[in-house]
Amino acid sequence: MSSSSSTSSEDPLQLLFMGTGTSTGLPLTPCLTLSNPYPESFSDMVPLLKATNESSNEELKHKKGSWEPNGKFPKNIPCPCCRSAIDPDVPEGWKNKRGNTGCLIRKTNKKNGQIKNLLVDVGKTFREQAARFFPVWDVKTIDAVLLTHGHADAYFGLDDLREWCIRQGRAIPVYLNQETYEKVCEAFPYMVDKTKASGGGDVPQLLWRIIKDDDELEIEGIDVKVLAVHHGIYFHTVAPTPTPTTIASTASSTVPVKRLEPEPLICLGFMFDSQIIYISDVSSIPETTWERMLHRNPLSRKAILPTPENTPVSKPSTPITNGNGNGEGEGDGEEPLPILIIDALWPLRPHASHFSLQQALKCSLRLKAKFTYLIGSTHPTTHYMWEEICNSLLSPTLLSQKIIDEAEKKEREEHPDKIQSDYLVKKVWDKVLSKSKSQQQSNNDELGLGLGELWKRENRNAIVRPAWDGLVLQVPGYKSGKIQDLVEVERKDLSTRGLVY
């Protein structure tokens, strides 16, 4: 329960995971109530979900993992992920309880010595997650909010900032793009126009700061680079262009029809202090954004946008020296990225609005990320299964360094979901990580390696892991113009367990 590490003289940047789950949050209530059969279309994600209770076959029983069809609640829940979230007998099963993706960026402001908290997204589960983690993390203020996009899981908790504004005695600045601002206006008119408030009249005092796709900001002493990515598509109505025919005609059959046109939905990712890239919702990354991610020199800052009143403006961070002597352009991209936090909904299948494992790994490879944390996952894949998939990518070098200690290894071997998990890991290698027939044509790389082999060759000292709610990451500050030992990223589990706060 200690929070003493947050004020080191090294001025570390901390990231605290508020939520790491998909838009619904996990566990899903219909899974807990056994309401309907598990969707058939998901059966390829985790094997043997349909195993029935008629068999007394020991092997099959084991393959069902921790599911006991005739057992007491919650052991009778077929979905391994949602069951694990509330079954205390599943090792680390509580990590399957996931709120909407969001995090808290934390740093000591050098100017005034105060710890500043930047909240990224305030989704549907914000209130619950804040109650779970803020007391443990000793979070006493919310100094600014960044919104990624205009979906419910990113901003429906804005109303819960009301009490924070009252206690702090000041408005909280909210940084968001124009599209998200319009969504907020529709959902919460009283937050942007106080004449629309009713009842007691208390509304959150928020300062709306519209930001653009390529902005570079400084918020409370933290460099924030905006990274615009695509998050699926949406349809917007296009008014018909009047033509001579339509103008001349008065017949109802020729009334011009509005068209619906698809357009990519822009979601904002962020880079913090050139050390952490956070992208929670992404289906594709435009090349312009790739360039911004690969060129991480903080001195490339173009402009400092208006920050809230009384925010001290600090100097840009010391530039990162380029390790390969190539002082400009692409060379910056050679510097490994300390931490990448990236969307990965499913391990096997692609999705229209989200990255899956394959795209997340490719992104990490291109950025040369030292530590990659996967977020945004959904059921039925469990946290344990995700860990096993990620561990299968660990190189022999890392394994020999005992990244997983003996006690953990033993616990993993004896995990009740091990057989299910082994099956899934094999399937992931067959379908996603190994070189497939189709890849032999399209060629993943010049040596014809599959993604998994490529990862082990190119990223042999990199680590990829599923994140969980409550995980804290810490990167050391700059020293002598270089990011300090990248391996010293610190992981702490300060989360509480189970369904209670």
Ligand SMILES: [Zn+2]
């Ligand atoms: Zn479920």
Ligand SMILES: [Zn+2]
């Ligand atoms: Zn979304």
